Amino acid sequence: MKFPKAAVILATGVASALAQTPAGTTALTPPETRLVAAIDANSAADRALLEQLVNINSGTMHLAGVIAVKDVLVPRFEALGFRVHWVPMEKVTARAGDLVAEHACPAGAGHCGKRLLLIGHMDTVFEPSSAFQRYAPVPDSAGQVATGPGVADMKGGLVIMLAALHAMEQAGALKNVEIRIVLSGDEERPGAPLEKARHDLIEAAKQSDVALEFEPGSRLFGQNPEGQDTVSIGRRSSIMWHIETSGLSGHSSQIFGEHFGYGAIYELTRILDAFRTQLPEGGLTYSVGLVLGGATAQMNAEQTGGEATGKDNVIPPAAIAYGDLRTLSNEQTARVEEKMRAIAARHLPKTGAKITFDDGYPAMTVTPAGRDLLREWSDASEALGLGPVVEAGPMTRGAGDISFVASYLPGLVGVGALGQGSHAEGETVFLDSLPSQAKRNAVLMERLSQQPSGR
Numbered sequence: 001m002k003f004p005k006a007a008v009i010l011a012t013g014v015a016s017a018l019a020q021t022p023a024g025t026t027a028l029t030p031p032e033t034r035l036v037a038a039i040d041a042n043s044a045a046d047r048a049l050l051e052q053l054v055n056i057n058s059g060t061m062h063l064a065g066v067i068a069v070k071d072v073l074v075p076r077f078e079a080l081g082f083r084v085h086w087v088p089m090e091k092v093t094a095r096a097g098d099l100v101a102e103h104a105c106p107a108g109a110g111h112c113g114k115r116l117l118l119i120g121h122m123d124t125v126f127e128p129s130s131a132f133q134r135y136a137p138v139p140d141s142a143g144q145v146a147t148g149p150g151v152a153d154m155k156g157g158l159v160i161m162l163a164a165l166h167a168m169e170q171a172g173a174l175k176n177v178e179i180r181i182v183l184s185g186d187e188e189r190p191g192a193p194l195e196k197a198r199h200d201l202i203e204a205a206k207q208s209d210v211a212l213e214f215e216p217g218s219r220l221f222g223q224n225p226e227g228q229d230t231v232s233i234g235r236r237s238s239i240m241w242h243i244e245t246s247g248l249s250g251h252s253s254q255i256f257g258e259h260f261g262y263g264a265i266y267e268l269t270r271i272l273d274a275f276r277t278q279l280p281e282g283g284l285t286y287s288v289g290l291v292l293g294g295a296t297a298q299m300n301a302e303q304t305g306g307e308a309t310g311k312d313n314v315i316p317p318a319a320i321a322y323g324d325l326r327t328l329s330n331e332q333t334a335r336v337e338e339k340m341r342a343i344a345a346r347h348l349p350k351t352g353a354k355i356t357f358d359d360g361y362p363a364m365t366v367t368p369a370g371r372d373l374l375r376e377w378s379d380a381s382e383a384l385g386l387g388p389v390v391e392a393g394p395m396t397r398g399a400g401d402i403s404f405v406a407s408y409l410p411g412l413v414g415v416g417a418l419g420q421g422s423h424a425e426g427e428t429v430f431l432d433s434l435p436s437q438a439k440r441n442a443v444l445m446e447r448l449s450q451q452p453s454g455r
């Protein structure tokens with residue numbers, strides 16, 4: 001018997017919880033019960049690992065910090081039988097690098113059931129300059145909530161991934177599973193070009209059947225005071241657009257006239273207002289983030305501000321704006337971009353406009369295969385006595401790394417820690433979600449490994 005006594009007692013506790021699960025839900029099998037026991041037995045160590053990881057600053061641009069996180073993770077993956085490969089990216093994209101790990105199927109690729117791809121990131125939005133640096137329990141939460149930079153997004157997810165894999169190893173369920181892991185060091189601020197930055201992830205996806213993205217999920221507090229856990233199967237795209245308009249400069253008294261026309265700022269506002277009134281449709285948003293215009297208009301290199309000059313009595317010859325575009329599908333992206341181009345091309349007299357789109361994140365569209373996976377996740381949760389999990393729709397979150405591989409395979413988004421306030425100082429994690437999400441992941445992975453490979 002591999003488990004210490006405490007684990008056996010905890011496993012019995014789970015068995016009694018199972019008796020209360022609603023009729024019709026499949027109960028846990030003996031190997032699945034062993035996964036639960038292993039996760040419970042290790043939960044104090046998992047919390048300690050979370051604290052350790054959170055207290056290493058790994059803001060995206062703090063490359064040494066991202067590497068320090070990698071150095072904590074590598075021996076843990078190796079101890080579980082993964083072959084780990086560090087891909088430095090500093091010279092390619094000016095970011096830290098990607099951790100790529102592989103657990104091979106002993107019988108040969110594709111002979112261990114569904115081939116799994118686990119996606120995560122080691123960086124956070126909190127750079128060393130941030131005031132938010134340390135892990136701490138949240139007062140008055142009875143030890144149930146903790147705060148810290150990246151505690152949910154997504155160092156909690158890294159701990160959950162390791163906890164699930166460790167339990168599988170302890171329960172003898174990892175031997176015959178084919179798993180690839182790609183942890184990027186630049187999810188929060190991807191390096192360019194994106195196709196190079198996400199190369200490892202895309203290559204791993206081509207060899208996998210199902211993706212699990214360990215980003216944070218949300219717990220809804222509505223009718224159920226305990227909270228309702230959610231997971232997502234779609235993410236919207238995120239693409240940045242830029243508009244530059246031009247016009248003739250002259251005395252403002254002559255604006256709208258045949259000679260000087262309307263100026264660059266009226267042309268820009270015409271376009272933006274046409275976007276507002278003519279583009280709305282389901283699942284689509286587009287926000288204008290920054291506008292500059294006048295005699296001169298210049299955006300800074302970081303695209304976070306700029307400079308403009310002008311006078312009330314001079315028709316402005318230059319204006320720029322930029323914003324984002326978020327869609328449910330790549331078809332929607334193409335169609336809306338086409339409409340935006342057409343609007344931009346209907347110039348006011350004596351003006352010009354140019355609109356360009358950056359290659360951003362594609363959309364991860366909700367698919368039937370994604371729905372099946374969501375059902376399996378929720379079934380695993382019910383069998384664990386944790387209740388059903390509901391879908392958090394694509395409008396509830398931003399874009400993410402899984403979007404780059406969504407055209408290759410179905411996946412779940414938000415199988416990591418459940419918390420609140422990601423990307424803001426004071427971000428929190430519900431600590432009970434570390435074992436509960438680890439159990440859902442371990443049981444789902446075990447079940448997927450029993451299903452034939454192929455999509």
Ligand SMILES: [Zn+2]
Pocket residue numbers: 121153154187215216
């Ligand atoms: Zn994240």
